[in-house]
Amino acid sequence: MKFNAKEILRWAAISVFGGFGIWLLVSEGYDVITHSHGLSAVFPLTFLLFFSMPFLTVAYICYRRNYRQLYNVLGVIGSIVVFGELMSLPRRWHIDRFMFRPLPVLANELDVCMSSLSFALSFAGGILCLVAAFYAAGWVFRICNRLAQRPTKQ
Numbered sequence: 001m002k003f004n005a006k007e008i009l010r011w012a013a014i015s016v017f018g019g020f021g022i023w024l025l026v027s028e029g030y031d032v033i034t035h036s037h038g039l040s041a042v043f044p045l046t047f048l049l050f051f052s053m054p055f056l057t058v059a060y061i062c063y064r065r066n067y068r069q070l071y072n073v074l075g076v077i078g079s080i081v082v083f084g085e086l087m088s089l090p091r092r093w094h095i096d097r098f099m100f101r102p103l104p105v106l107a108n109e110l111d112v113c114m115s116s117l118s119f120a121l122s123f124a125g126g127i128l129c130l131v132a133a134f135y136a137a138g139w140v141f142r143i144c145n146r147l148a149q150r151p152t153k154q
Contacts, residue, residue: 010062018059024052068148075144079137086133090126 025048032044054077061069 010065013062014059017055017062021052021055021059024055025049071144071148075141075148078140078144082140083133083137086129086136089129093125 028048029045032041032048036044054073057073058070061067061073
Protein backbone atom coordinates (compact mmCIF):
# COMPACT_ATOMS: atom_id res chain seq x y z
CA MET A 1 0.00 0.00 0.00
CA LYS A 2 1.39 3.35 -1.05
CA PHE A 3 1.55 6.10 1.56
CA ASN A 4 -0.12 9.23 0.20
CA ALA A 5 0.01 12.09 2.68
CA LYS A 6 -2.20 14.39 0.58
CA GLU A 7 -5.07 11.91 0.55
CA ILE A 8 -4.74 11.23 4.27
CA LEU A 9 -4.75 14.96 4.98
CA ARG A 10 -7.73 15.45 2.67
CA TRP A 11 -9.80 12.75 4.37
CA ALA A 12 -8.72 13.96 7.80
CA ALA A 13 -9.97 17.47 6.92
CA ILE A 14 -13.23 16.03 5.58
CA SER A 15 -13.70 13.97 8.74
CA VAL A 16 -12.81 16.73 11.19
CA PHE A 17 -14.73 19.60 9.58
CA GLY A 18 -17.70 17.51 8.46
CA GLY A 19 -17.87 15.68 11.75
CA PHE A 20 -17.78 18.90 13.76
CA GLY A 21 -20.43 20.52 11.57
CA ILE A 22 -22.76 17.52 11.86
CA TRP A 23 -22.08 17.16 15.58
CA LEU A 24 -22.88 20.83 16.09
CA LEU A 25 -26.13 20.55 14.15
CA VAL A 26 -27.28 17.34 15.83
CA SER A 27 -26.31 17.94 19.44
CA GLU A 28 -27.19 21.61 19.68
CA GLY A 29 -30.20 21.23 17.39
CA TYR A 30 -31.58 18.51 19.64
CA ASP A 31 -31.20 20.78 22.67
CA VAL A 32 -32.90 23.67 20.88
CA ILE A 33 -35.81 21.51 19.74
CA THR A 34 -36.36 19.87 23.12
CA HIS A 35 -36.18 23.14 25.10
CA SER A 36 -38.29 25.37 22.86
CA HIS A 37 -41.95 25.38 22.00
CA GLY A 38 -43.35 25.70 18.50
CA LEU A 39 -42.07 28.54 16.37
CA SER A 40 -39.65 29.79 19.01
CA ALA A 41 -37.12 27.24 17.69
CA VAL A 42 -36.93 28.80 14.22
CA PHE A 43 -34.49 31.58 15.04
CA PRO A 44 -32.05 29.44 17.11
CA LEU A 45 -32.09 26.70 14.47
CA THR A 46 -31.43 29.22 11.70
CA PHE A 47 -28.53 30.68 13.68
CA LEU A 48 -27.20 27.18 14.36
CA LEU A 49 -27.38 26.29 10.66
CA PHE A 50 -25.60 29.55 9.80
CA PHE A 51 -22.88 28.79 12.37
CA SER A 52 -22.30 25.20 11.23
CA MET A 53 -22.29 25.89 7.48
CA PRO A 54 -18.63 26.99 7.22
CA PHE A 55 -17.48 23.66 8.67
CA LEU A 56 -19.72 21.67 6.35
CA THR A 57 -18.66 23.82 3.40
CA VAL A 58 -14.98 23.17 4.05
CA ALA A 59 -15.67 19.43 4.22
CA TYR A 60 -17.61 19.56 0.94
CA ILE A 61 -14.91 21.58 -0.83
CA CYS A 62 -12.22 19.13 0.31
CA TYR A 63 -14.40 16.24 -0.83
CA ARG A 64 -14.81 17.78 -4.29
CA ARG A 65 -11.07 18.64 -4.43
CA ASN A 66 -11.85 22.24 -5.28
CA TYR A 67 -9.25 23.70 -2.94
CA ARG A 68 -9.25 27.20 -4.43
CA GLN A 69 -12.74 27.75 -3.07
CA LEU A 70 -11.33 27.42 0.45
CA TYR A 71 -9.96 30.95 0.03
CA ASN A 72 -13.48 32.24 -0.59
CA VAL A 73 -14.80 30.47 2.52
CA LEU A 74 -11.87 31.89 4.47
CA GLY A 75 -12.68 35.32 3.06
CA VAL A 76 -16.31 35.17 4.14
CA ILE A 77 -15.48 33.91 7.62
CA GLY A 78 -12.63 36.42 7.97
CA SER A 79 -14.90 39.25 6.83
CA ILE A 80 -17.51 38.36 9.42
CA VAL A 81 -14.90 38.15 12.19
CA VAL A 82 -13.22 41.45 11.19
CA PHE A 83 -16.59 43.20 10.92
CA GLY A 84 -17.68 41.93 14.34
CA GLU A 85 -14.43 42.94 16.00
CA LEU A 86 -14.43 46.41 14.48
CA MET A 87 -18.08 46.95 15.37
CA SER A 88 -17.22 46.23 19.00
CA LEU A 89 -14.67 49.07 19.09
CA PRO A 90 -17.17 51.78 20.15
CA ARG A 91 -18.08 49.68 23.17
CA ARG A 92 -14.41 49.05 23.98
CA TRP A 93 -13.54 52.72 23.57
CA HIS A 94 -16.62 53.62 25.64
CA ILE A 95 -18.03 55.78 22.87
CA ASP A 96 -21.45 54.23 23.37
CA ARG A 97 -21.51 55.61 26.91
CA PHE A 98 -21.67 59.11 25.46
CA MET A 99 -24.13 58.29 22.69
CA PHE A 100 -26.83 56.54 24.64
CA ARG A 101 -26.89 58.36 27.93
CA PRO A 102 -29.94 60.33 29.01
CA LEU A 103 -29.47 64.06 28.76
CA PRO A 104 -29.66 65.80 32.12
CA VAL A 105 -31.64 68.91 32.72
CA LEU A 106 -29.28 71.54 31.45
CA ALA A 107 -28.87 74.78 33.36
CA ASN A 108 -27.17 77.05 30.89
CA GLU A 109 -26.21 77.32 27.25
CA LEU A 110 -22.63 76.16 27.84
CA ASP A 111 -23.90 72.82 29.14
CA VAL A 112 -26.14 72.47 26.09
CA CYS A 113 -23.21 73.24 23.77
CA MET A 114 -20.84 70.78 25.49
CA SER A 115 -23.48 68.06 25.57
CA SER A 116 -24.20 68.56 21.87
CA LEU A 117 -20.49 68.55 21.09
CA SER A 118 -19.87 65.31 22.98
CA PHE A 119 -22.85 63.70 21.26
CA ALA A 120 -21.65 64.86 17.83
CA LEU A 121 -18.12 63.55 18.44
CA SER A 122 -19.33 60.20 19.72
CA PHE A 123 -21.79 59.90 16.83
CA ALA A 124 -19.01 60.67 14.34
CA GLY A 125 -16.78 58.08 16.02
CA GLY A 126 -19.52 55.48 15.81
CA ILE A 127 -20.14 56.20 12.12
CA LEU A 128 -16.39 56.07 11.46
CA CYS A 129 -16.18 52.66 13.14
CA LEU A 130 -19.16 51.44 11.10
CA VAL A 131 -17.70 52.60 7.78
CA ALA A 132 -14.24 51.30 8.69
CA ALA A 133 -15.74 47.92 9.59
CA PHE A 134 -17.44 47.64 6.19
CA TYR A 135 -14.29 48.63 4.31
CA ALA A 136 -12.08 46.29 6.34
CA ALA A 137 -14.45 43.35 5.82
CA GLY A 138 -14.51 44.03 2.08
CA TRP A 139 -10.73 44.31 2.05
CA VAL A 140 -10.31 40.89 3.74
CA PHE A 141 -12.71 39.31 1.26
CA ARG A 142 -10.94 40.90 -1.72
CA ILE A 143 -7.54 39.63 -0.56
CA CYS A 144 -8.84 36.09 -0.17
CA ASN A 145 -10.61 36.30 -3.53
CA ARG A 146 -7.36 37.40 -5.22
CA LEU A 147 -5.54 34.50 -3.57
CA ALA A 148 -8.15 32.14 -5.01
CA GLN A 149 -7.64 33.50 -8.53
CA ARG A 150 -3.84 33.49 -8.40
CA PRO A 151 -2.26 31.32 -11.11
CA THR A 152 -0.60 28.12 -9.97
CA LYS A 153 2.98 27.19 -10.72
CA GLN A 154 3.28 24.60 -13.44
